[in-house]
Amino acid sequence: MNQATKAALISAFICPGGGHFYLKRYNTGTLLSVVTLAALIYLLNQAIARAQDISQQIINGQLPLDLSVIYPLITQPPAAEQALYSNIALVAFATSWFIGVIDAYRLGAIADKAE
Incomplete structure (x- = not known):
């Protein structure tokens, strides 16, 4: 398997920027990894906050366990x-x-062409 395919698969399935690390392009790999992980952390944080809010309403008895x-509150x-x-x-x-x-x-x- 050539380097292009390996780098693309690493970036696609392991971590964005991982293929750049494989190709020894550390600055670009770090930038892509940081942007992707920051966005992921924000999205997960929002999902967890919403889930905690709904679960707290259930625990307090404000919502029935139905x-x-x-489901409408989740969706x-x-x-x-x-949202923005x-x-x-x-x-x-x-x-x-x-x-x-x-x-x-x-x-x-x-x-690959350089080799």
């Missing part, structure tokens, strides 16, 4: 400002992942 009541869209930041984080996450795979393959192809 799926038909809980309702967040407030406007929170969540969308930005989601776009940053997906874009950095996609760019990481494509760029790792491109740099690997250049390295």
Whole structure:
């Protein structure tokens, strides 16, 4: 398997930026990893906060333990400002992942041609 394919697979399935680390492009790999992980941490933090809020309402007796009541609360869209930041984080996450795979393959192809 050539370096381009290995780098793209590492970036796609292990960690965005991992393919760049494999190709010894540490600055780019670090940037992609940090952007992706920061976006992921933000999205997970929002999901956990929403789950804790709903579970606290159940514990306090404000909500019955009934799926038909809980499901609409889980699936309702967040407030406007929170939705904006969540969308930005989601776009940053997906874009950095996609760019990481494509760029790792491109740099690997250049390295393969040099050999």
